[in-house]
Amino acid sequence: MASVLYRQYECVCGTGQTTSSYSEMSDKDSSGVGSPIQLVTVDTNYSADSVEFCPLSGFECLLACGTYQLAEETLTLEQEHGNHQDDRPRQRLGQIRLYCLDQRAAETGLTELQKIETAAILDMKWCHYSVAEQPLLGIVNASGELQLLAVCSKADGGADSFVLQSTACHRVSEENDCLTLSLDWNTGKYHSQNPCVIVSDSKGSLTLCRLCDGASSVESVLHWPAHGFEAWIAAFDYWQPTVVYSGGDDCRFKGWDTRTPCSKPLFISKSHSMGVCSLHSNAHRENLLASGSYDESVMLWDTRHMRQPLTETSVGGGVWRLKWHPSHGNLLLAACMHNGFHIIDCATVVNGNCQSLVASYMEHQSLAYGVDWCQHANLPCEQLTASSFTDEVVSSQEQSKPMHSNEDRNMPSSPHKAMTNAPAETANQDTCEYATRQHKGDNWQTSQATVQKTTEISGSDVSDQQKHSAVSRQTDQPSSCDTIASCSFYDHSLHMWKVNWTV
Numbered sequence: 001m002a003s004v005l006y007r008q009y010e011c012v013c014g015t016g017q018t019t020s021s022y023s024e025m026s027d028k029d030s031s032g033v034g035s036p037i038q039l040v041t042v043d044t045n046y047s048a049d050s051v052e053f054c055p056l057s058g059f060e061c062l063l064a065c066g067t068y069q070l071a072e073e074t075l076t077l078e079q080e081h082g083n084h085q086d087d088r089p090r091q092r093l094g095q096i097r098l099y100c101l102d103q104r105a106a107e108t109g110l111t112e113l114q115k116i117e118t119a120a121i122l123d124m125k126w127c128h129y130s131v132a133e134q135p136l137l138g139i140v141n142a143s144g145e146l147q148l149l150a151v152c153s154k155a156d157g158g159a160d161s162f163v164l165q166s167t168a169c170h171r172v173s174e175e176n177d178c179l180t181l182s183l184d185w186n187t188g189k190y191h192s193q194n195p196c197v198i199v200s201d202s203k204g205s206l207t208l209c210r211l212c213d214g215a216s217s218v219e220s221v222l223h224w225p226a227h228g229f230e231a232w233i234a235a236f237d238y239w240q241p242t243v244v245y246s247g248g249d250d251c252r253f254k255g256w257d258t259r260t261p262c263s264k265p266l267f268i269s270k271s272h273s274m275g276v277c278s279l280h281s282n283a284h285r286e287n288l289l290a291s292g293s294y295d296e297s298v299m300l301w302d303t304r305h306m307r308q309p310l311t312e313t314s315v316g317g318g319v320w321r322l323k324w325h326p327s328h329g330n331l332l333l334a335a336c337m338h339n340g341f342h343i344i345d346c347a348t349v350v351n352g353n354c355q356s357l358v359a360s361y362m363e364h365q366s367l368a369y370g371v372d373w374c375q376h377a378n379l380p381c382e383q384l385t386a387s388s389f390t391d392e393v394v395s396s397q398e399q400s401k402p403m404h405s406n407e408d409r410n411m412p413s414s415p416h417k418a419m420t421n422a423p424a425e426t427a428n429q430d431t432c433e434y435a436t437r438q439h440k441g442d443n444w445q446t447s448q449a450t451v452q453k454t455t456e457i458s459g460s461d462v463s464d465q466q467k468h469s470a471v472s473r474q475t476d477q478p479s480s481c482d483t484i485a486s487c488s489f490y491d492h493s494l495h496m497w498k499v500n501w502t503v
Contacts, residue, residue, distance in 0.1 A: 034343060034359025034499040039108040039483070042494040046095050048487035050124050051370040051494065053101075055326060056135045059151060060376035062162060063099040063110070063485055064137055065494055066121030068092065092120035092142035092179075096149070098164055101374065101496070103483070110496060114163050119143040122179060127195055128187040132214035137164060138197055140180035144173040146199055148215050170218035172199050172207045181232055188238030188283045196221070198244050200231035206246055208258050224262040227252060232277035237303060239286045247276025253291055255306065267306045271299060278322040284329030288349070292319025298334055300349055313354040315342050317368070325482070326375045331358070333484065335371040340364060341486050343499065359499045364488035374483035 046067035054062040071091040096116040102109040120142035127136040135151040148168040154161035172180050179202040186196045197209045197218075204227035209218050226234075227248025237243040243266070244256045253276045255266035278292035289301040291309075298319055299309035317339030325331040330347040332355075340362040344355045483498045 033502045035502070036359055036361045036497050036499050038363055038495060038497050040110045040496040042099075042110060042112075044095075044097060044487065044492045044494050046093065047489045047492055048494055049369040049489060050121060051372050051485040051487045052124050052126055052137070053372050053374050053485060054126050054135050054137075054151070055128055055375045056126070056130060059135050059162075060374065061101045062113075062135070062151065063101055063372075063374075064124055064126075064164075065097040065099065065485075065487060066124045066139065066370070067095045067097070067492075068120040068122065068142070069094065094118045094120035094141060096121065096124075096139065096164065098162070100162070101376075101483075108496060110494075113161075116149075116164065118147070119145070123182040125183055125185060127185050129191060131195060131211065134215075136167070136215050138183050138185065140172075140183045140199055142179045144171060144175065144178045144180050144201065146170045146172050146180060146183065146197060146209055146218060148211070148218065150215060167215040168211075168218050170209060170220070172209070172220065173201055173203065173205070175203065178203050181230065182234055184235045186236045186238075186241040188236060188281060190238075190241060192241070196241070198234045198236060200226070200234035200246060202230045204229055204231045204248060204250075206231060206234050206244065206256070206262070208244070222258055222262060224256075226254060226256070226262075226265075230275075232275060233279050235279040235281060237289070238281040238283045240303075243303075245279050245281075245289065245291075247272075247279055247291065247293070249275040251275060251293075253279075255303075269306060271309055271312075272297065274318075278319050278334075280322045280324055280332075282324045282329045284324070284327075288329070288346075290322045290324065290332055290346075292322050292334060294318040296336070296339075298322065298332070298344060298355070300346060300355070310349055310351050311353055311355055313344060313357075315339060315344075315357070320369050321371055323372055326373050331482075333371055333373060335368045335486065337367050337369070340368050341371050341484075361484070361486065361495075361497055363495060363497070364486065364491070364493055366488040366491040366493065368486065369489055370485075370487040372485050374485065376483070 044065055044067055046069035048065055048067050050066035052064045054060060054064075069092070071093050096118055097112060098114040100111045100113055102111065118141060122140050122142065124137060124139045127138065130136070132150070137149045137151070139147045139149065141147065147166060149164040150167050151162050152165045154163060180199050181202055182200045184198050186192060186198070195211050199207045199209060201207070204225060206224060206226045207220050208222040210221050212219055226246045227250045229249035231246055231248045233247045235245050237245065242258050244258055245254070246256065247253045251270060251272055251274055253269040253272060256262045257266055272291065272293035272295050274294035276291060276293045280290050282288040282290070287303045289303050291299045291301065296314055296317055296319065298313045298315055300311045301309050315334055315336045317336030319334055320337050321335040323333040325333070330345070332344040332346050334342045334344060336342055340360060342357050343359040345358045346355055349355070481498050481500045483496065485494065485496055487494045
């Protein structure tokens, strides 16, 4: 199996090795209707694998970067002469680097505010709204932990006075050799009194964690074996927060109903031919889910019809991370390991077609791992122009519910369209096994459903109040430019770049 990430870390981490293909790729022209422009580059000291902009209003300038590095070996005289072999694993080191982005001046600036030494970081994500009136960053690391850090302000004030302070650290797995690999919050669409985090690990398990007493402690609510090998990715369905998706090195993509013991998945998909390592639910367009794999393909799914994907797009590299645009959900950002970073146009999703790549950034000289959109509304552009992207989207049989406003974003007490358990995997299963899903009042069944060619699921008759997102976003309209952060591994590199859109 293609156990790429942390097994690659163990082999050549810190060597600075690159391949000739990286320099060749950087000479390629960026394709599509976007024009990427490099703004800032930063040496992260350790190998960088995760970048995340804070999504909260007033804190969008904050950027967190996570790194992973194997400690240098210190050999004894006996070891140097080859008379003794030490089989103990090398220590995995990491750093959390907090930056402040400043685009007010003529030249974009990136100021480092803080550096925290920690265990090697595999993934990090911000909670979509404040907890105890503070932005909250979740981190999973090589020690098998989920760590929470809150943004605090120094006494002197100012945008450059923010620091991260640890509020809780929860041991997800008691096994010493277990790494926590990914996390996601259930707050992408709805507010929750006690936010939950789903965590995947290197033993193939998933753990549902819940915050307690604000963010001062964390408890494990549910733990279950999900995959036969590493569970690279876990993600919530933001529209149905009790539903979790997972992808693993066993080439399986699965769904789970966390209201059950999760002894059986809702479905098992074998559409990807290699390990599934990225998943992201679209918070702006109901029933739309993206998956990515080492097989170099990005698949879009209608979550009501999981027998096969709506579209499959080849991006030329293993898809380590996928991020929907935070303001409108029509663009999908992909970190493609050996083939740079790409932006995929998903405004129109026609069943059976592939999506277009509208911009590419190829300036990194190593593996493309972490990437994220800056969520400051339209930064750095002074004015917006109307986008050419339409709102015709994923094939479906009904329209979605409108986006909730900031004043009306509470999670439903019992999510609509609830799923039931599916049979466990068998030797003669189809490409995807899934349950017939029924819900009284919605009159819907998916086992025999026929997916239509192209139908709108985001209504155009949404009121002005409903057009505001649930997560502090200022507009649902595409901007004339976007600012993006990306990081690559062996060259310890963090880049800031922007894309100007042709309209």
